[in-house]
Every structure is written in structure tokens, then in C-alpha cells.
Amino acid sequence: MADLLTIENLGNLVMLCFLQAVLGFDNLLYISIESQRAPVAQQRAVRFWGIMLAVALRVVLLFVMIRLIDTMAEPFFIMNWTGVLEGGVNFATCVFLLGGAFIIYTAVKEISHMLSVEHLDTDVSHKSGKSAAKVVAMIVLMNLIFSFDSVLSALAITNVFPILATAILLSGLAMILLADGVTAFLQKNRMYEVLGLFILLIVGVVLLGESGQAAAHAMHDESLALHFFGYEVIPMSKTTFYFSVVVLFAVEIIQSGYSRKLARERASHTHSQSH
Template identity: 65%
Template sequence: MELLTLENLGTLVMLIFLQAVLGFDNLLYISIESQRAPIADQARVRRWGILIAIALRIILLFVMIQLLQTLSQTLFSLNFEGIITGEFTFATLVFLFGGGFIMYTAVKEIAHLLAMDHLGHGVESKQRRSAASVIAMIVFMNLIFSFDSILSAIAITTVFPILAIAILLSGLAMLLLADTVSEFIEKNRMYEVLGLMVLLIVGVVLLGEGGHQAHMKLFGYEVLAMSKSTFYFSIVVLFVVQVLQTGYRRKLEAVRAHRRTQTSPEHVSNGPAQ
């Protein structure tokens, strides 16, 4: 078959890797958002949210391939010289709206974690929502995350079956990893803040990408897109800092515990006679 050429197979491998890398932040969001659902429904919420999102991503892929030229056409322009200028397409609006919404979500969750009434209550202090509303939010955010990865994939090839297979395989990987990532975050609560910071950076990346594609200028300064290498370097640095902080905190706690033992009344009274 013409579909199973060496070139298409090489493209498929590249697309699977691309979907896996770009899908990391999506998986992180799913893991954090699913904790809003009732505890008994969280695994089901993650599973159905990912399955519905995969189906919609394939539909979105097909529509985007058919309307590729339309997506790049300018819908409107802003020309307030010295304040804001730019030419906006459907794609740039999705990036700008999606980036802003992701940043809002991350900041709201970080503020919730820092709120005084959250301290000491753990996950139970979170406001629970129905399973259906959490699934809807996961699907909606998945589509926003998908837009960038689908556009990147279409830039590599427009062969629909190859693109669809890459999406299906990346979705399968998300299904397999979703529970593991959620359990890890649940057991290591300090990494939830790290995950939210990653989402915050993702929002900044999407805003920069949308502004750059729209040739936007704010107060005379051109909006530049963050390079993918800078983005992933920032994520690696965040994880390294978190791991070092965790190790250092445990070492400090061990030293303090040892000092408390050495200065406790029982240890002093049972010490050698002078």
C-alpha cells in the first residue's frame, strides 16, 4: 500500500514523539483537574475525558485539514498605534484565548493552594464538582492543548491516516499513564504546585505563539514566541529545583529530628554520669 511507505513510517514515528512531548502538559492538567471530581469517580473521569477528547481531536484534525487555508485568513485587525496592533486569524485567537484561560486556571489553583482555609485539609478542602462537569472541562482543555500539536503535525504531513494513528497512540499512552501520574501527585502534594507552574508557563507559551503569529505589538513592543527548546529547558529546571528542594528538606528534617533526640530530657537523664 502507498500508505505504508518508508517515508510515511518515518513521519509516523516523528509524529508519535511530537504528540508525546506536547501531550505532557495535557496529561498534567488532566491529573490535577480530575481531583475535582468525587473520589470514587476520578479514575472514570480521567478515562472518559481522554476517550472523548481523542475522538474530538480526530474530528478536529479532519476539519483543520479541510479548512487549513481558512484558518490562516485574517478575521480582523487592530491598529491602535502605540497601544496594540495585529492581524488576527482563527488560529491566533484560539492560542490567545487558550493561553489566557490556562493561565487563569493555574493562577486560580495556586491561589487556592495558598489560601489559609486550605492549610491542613489536603485534597478534601477542594470544592468537588460533578463527574460530568470535570469531564467536560478536561475535554475542552484537551482541545485547546491539541490545537498547537495538531498544527505542528499538519506542518509535517497532511496524510490523515498517519496523523490519526499518531493521535490514537498518544491517546492510548495518556490512558495508560493518567492514573499513575494522578496517584503520584496525590502522594507527593508538593508536585501539584510544580504542575501548576508548568501549566502557567504553557499559558505564557500559547499567548506568545498567538501574539507572534498575529504580528501583535503591545505599546510598541513586538510579541515574540518562546522557542520550544527554551520552554522544555524551563520545565527541566523546575523539576530539578523541586527534586533538590525535596532532598534538602528531608535532610534538614533528619538533622532537626536528631538534634531533638540529643536534647530531649530522657536522653539527658540517661546520659553518662559526670
């Protein structure tokens, strides 16, 4: 126990908590949006149990990854289609590819649905069409996919399991505390749900980019990086990702303010004409 209570481990814990908070934003956003697909009376319980189960499985995943990281890093096969598709594929590559594609599919499907509905009441009833168990299962599944990014990043800081597990448990507690607030905000400000779906779309692109370097980083061999038609698949930097998110929020805030200003001017003009 005394070996754990060191300045180095304390610093690593603080860094990991910050990392989990930053990388967990997109996860919390997905949980808040997906939970609204469940029956209204069960949405809060869905968020709670979805996060609890996902955090428990994330700790298990972390333990497994620490024990089997070398085995998982080995590429399953190496593609050598010169000029078309080249590079190595390992377990993390598959997770990032499938997870990214699924997130993009989910975001595009929900955006398309929003464009197709004629009445908001219809939209709300559609969102409550999934069973609570199905929504919990989706939250757990997507949380595990999101967790690969944060777990792999955490392992780059330390491999001390108790420190890593503590950081994950604290991030799970934070998600439980914030999930209801984020969901309530999205329900009151539905235009931000569209913004959230576009952020999820970017997250899917980020995960697809991460797949290109998964095998190369794991084996410390740049020749295993994926190349598509001669171009290397390079992941989007976290700085670029969060800059894109900030720009989206700024555009939405400015557009909302401008729309309110136009509405006031039109109301004032209509009132003056009526007199």
C-alpha cells in the same frame, strides 16, 4: 493502502508520535490535576472518558483543519493602532489567546486556593466538589485547546490524514495508560502538584506567545505578527519551555532533599539533647 505503507509515511508517523508525546506532557498534567476535582470514586472513569472523548474530538478537529486550513488562516481583521497594537487576528490567534488566559487563570486560582486553606482535609473536600460530568467537559475543552498546538505542529510535518490520525490515537492510548500513574504520584507527593500548577502557568504564557505569530505563520506574512507597544509578541521556544520545566523539577528535588536533611539534623539534635 499500499500508498500509505511507505518509508516516508513511516518516518513521519514516528516523528509525529514523538511530537505528540512531547507536546502532550502539559495536557496529561492538566488531566491528572483536574480529575482530582471530581468525586473520588469517579476520578478514574473521569480520566478515561475525558481522554477518550477529547481524542475523538481531536481527530475530528484535525479533519476539519485539513479541509478548512486556508479559510481559518485568513485574518478576521487587522489592527492598525500604530505604536500601541498592530497585527492580524485569525481563528488560531483567538484560540491561543483565550486558551492561554484561561490556563493562567486556572493555575493562579488553584495556587491561591492552596495558600488560603488551613487544613489538608479541607483542601481535599474542595477538590471533590465538582460533578464528574463537569470535570469531563473541562478536560475535553482544555484538551481541544492544547490540541491546536500539536495539530498545527503535526500539519507542518505531513497532511496525510490516516498518518496524523494514527499518531493522535496512539498518543491518546499513552495518556490513558499514564494518567492513573501520574495522578497517583501527585496524590502521594502533593508538593509536586504545586510544581505542576506553575508548569501550567508557563504553558499559558507559551500559548499567549503563540497567538502573536499565528496569523503571520498561517499567511506567511511577517507584517501580520502582533506588536504590543512597538514590541513584537514572540512565542517561547519549545527548548526554553522544557528547560524551564527541568529547572523547576531540579529546584524542587534539591529543595526536598535539603528539607529532609534539615529534618534529620533537627531530629538528631533533639534526640541528643534529650539524653
